[in-house]
Amino acid sequence: MSKTIISVKNLVKKYGDFTAVNGISFDVQEGEIFGLLGPNGAGKSTTLEIIETLREKTSGEITVDGLNLDINPNDIKKIIGVQLQTAGYYPGLKLVELISLFAGLYNRSVNAMELLDTVNLRDKAKSKFKELSGGQKQRFSIATTLINQPKIIFLDEPTTGLDPQARRNLWDLIRGIRDRGATVIITTHYMDEAEILCDRVAIIDTGKIISLASPDKLIDDLVATGFERPKEVKKANLEDVFIHLTGKEWRDES
Numbered sequence: 001m002s003k004t005i006i007s008v009k010n011l012v013k014k015y016g017d018f019t020a021v022n023g024i025s026f027d028v029q030e031g032e033i034f035g036l037l038g039p040n041g042a043g044k045s046t047t048l049e050i051i052e053t054l055r056e057k058t059s060g061e062i063t064v065d066g067l068n069l070d071i072n073p074n075d076i077k078k079i080i081g082v083q084l085q086t087a088g089y090y091p092g093l094k095l096v097e098l099i100s101l102f103a104g105l106y107n108r109s110v111n112a113m114e115l116l117d118t119v120n121l122r123d124k125a126k127s128k129f130k131e132l133s134g135g136q137k138q139r140f141s142i143a144t145t146l147i148n149q150p151k152i153i154f155l156d157e158p159t160t161g162l163d164p165q166a167r168r169n170l171w172d173l174i175r176g177i178r179d180r181g182a183t184v185i186i187t188t189h190y191m192d193e194a195e196i197l198c199d200r201v202a203i204i205d206t207g208k209i210i211s212l213a214s215p216d217k218l219i220d221d222l223v224a225t226g227f228e229r230p231k232e233v234k235k236a237n238l239e240d241v242f243i244h245l246t247g248k249e250w251r252d253e254s
């Protein structure tokens with residue numbers, strides 16, 4: 001029996017006269033990968049940042065693992081992992097040093113090499129953050145979300161700008177995090193990614209949820225309306241060609 005780990009009720013966020021989030025309600029179940037999809041400016045990041053306790057809401061009720069956001073924000077902080085904007089890191093520190101620094105901030109002891117292993121960055125342990133490629137930076141930022149062994153991990157567009165191999169490998173990484181028991185909330189603009197990765201997705205537009213279900217259900221519902229793709233789809237696409245030619249393995253991006 002699944003348990004609700006995040007409950008959002010009638011969430012509203014106004015910036016002055018502008019309503020960015022306009023009465024959103026949804027529940028996230030423990031152990032699922034939950035996607036927030038929507039066009040630019042729909043209110044996805046604002047919603048996430050409010051749940052992450054990083055942004056004030058205008059109104060609404062949020063509970064995270066039974067903790068009320070208005071009463072226990074600091075307890076919520078302890079059980080969540082948030083992918084920080086990479087610009088926030090000390091660029092001159094080595095990866096192992098950065099992990100020790102974060103572990104110290106969380107008051108946790110952590111095996112830095114083991115953690116780097118989970119994101120395939122053991123070989124880069126002595127590299128400085130600024131020396132990493134884009135994909136390696138993304139992977140490192142995901143590693144930092146795991147330091148406090150969070151129950152819930154928030155990933156805001158984690159695969160933006162990555163090559164097809166790196167995206168697939170990050171999907172495996174995100175599934176692995178979920179399989180170890182965490183709940184994952186993710187935003188993405190890649191529909192293939194949401195379809196493959198997410199157990200359920202909420203589609204947000206102009207601050208409102210316009211649909212919420214599993215990707216399969218949403219697709220079946222559309223097909224049931226008589227929708228058909230305009231032309232016969234080939235059995236492979238250019239991305240399949242790319243992966244077939246260049247392989248699936250992690251790249252040595254050094």
Ligand SMILES: Nc1ncnc2c1ncn2[C@@H]1O[C@H](COP(=O)(O)OP(=O)(O)OP(=O)(O)O)[C@@H](O)[C@H]1O
Binds near residue numbers: 038041043
């Ligand atoms: N600090 C702020 N002050 C005023 N308006 C803001 C602020 N932050 C966000 N907004 C506005 O709120 C709306 C929602 O922004 P938000 O970043 O949540 O969208 P998003 O769905 O994450 O978009 P994207 O896909 O582009 O990241 C946008 O119109 C944005 O301009």
